[in-house]
Amino acid sequence: xxxxxxxxxxxxxxxxxxxxxxxxxxxxxxxxxxxxxxxxxxxxxxxxxxxxxxxxxxxxxxxxxxxxxxxxxxxxxxxxxxxxxxxxxxxxxxxxxxxxxxxxx
Amino acid sequence: xxxxxxxxxxxxxxxxxxxxxxxxxxxxxxxxxxxxxxxxxxxxxxxxxxxxxxxxxxxxxxxxxxxxxxxxxxxxxxxxxxxxxxxxxxxxxxxxxxxxxxxxxxxxxxxxxxxxxxxxxxxxxxxxxxxxxx
Numbered sequence: 001x002x003x004x005x006x007x008x009x010x011x012x013x014x015x016x017x018x019x020x021x022x023x024x025x026x027x028x029x030x031x032x033x034x035x036x037x038x039x040x041x042x043x044x045x046x047x048x049x050x051x052x053x054x055x056x057x058x059x060x061x062x063x064x065x066x067x068x069x070x071x072x073x074x075x076x077x078x079x080x081x082x083x084x085x086x087x088x089x090x091x092x093x094x095x096x097x098x099x100x101x102x103x104x105x
Numbered sequence: 106x107x108x109x110x111x112x113x114x115x116x117x118x119x120x121x122x123x124x125x126x127x128x129x130x131x132x133x134x135x136x137x138x139x140x141x142x143x144x145x146x147x148x149x150x151x152x153x154x155x156x157x158x159x160x161x162x163x164x165x166x167x168x169x170x171x172x173x174x175x176x177x178x179x180x181x182x183x184x185x186x187x188x189x190x191x192x193x194x195x196x197x198x199x200x201x202x203x204x205x206x207x208x209x210x211x212x213x214x215x216x217x218x219x220x221x222x223x224x225x226x227x228x229x230x231x232x233x234x235x236x237x238x239x
């Protein structure tokens with residue numbers, strides 16, 4: 001991944017931002033598909049569509065589904081780049097500190 | 106009722122088929138845009154569950170081909186995708202999708218949307234077109 005630099009042209013910065021947004025969207029897409037599988041098959045097991053579960057088995061699958069829901073909430077909160085988080089992060093770069101060598105950006 | 110599931114992810118196709126068959130639906134499959142279009146024409150499903158990211162085109166291509174064909178024979182399309190909402194949702198609904206669902210989705214919500222889309226399709230007048238946006 002290319003690092004953003006304040007000395008890059010505005011066009012280069014914009015292109016890099018778009019590249020990062022596309023990468024985030026792709027990763028979020030892949031995670032959503034994987035989560036959908038966990039969700040689907042977990043519920044198939046819980047609902048007994050693949051046979052009866054013991055109480056212990058049902059508890060374990062329930063824990064898996066709860067954690068899948070947690071990951072989904074993280075995704076829904078904006079990891080796929082729809083919430084403008086990347087834009088916000090880019091805007092928070094302290095250009096002056098970078099130019100003066102006063103600290104990390 | 107015959108449903109066509111279009112998704113390039115084999116595990117997702119299998120999971121959906123188990124759930125849909127348990128709810129009384131007959132399930133057909135396609136794993137890319139071209140075979141999806143062929144299956145819609147040849148098999149005449151009552152509804153299509155369509156992923157957007159597909160080999161050989163994408164879900165929008167499939168909807169565009171449907172749009173250009175005999176509209177009265179077009180089954181309702183429920184888009185079910187891992188793609189982000191921004192842009193894709195509005196574009197899919199404008200392309201004629203009855204609903205846009207983002208993965209992962211509660212099974213109950215998916216089944217309700219399928220039932221609603223099938224009912225709306227059944228109620229559609231042959232001389233007019235009702236709104237199909239959920």
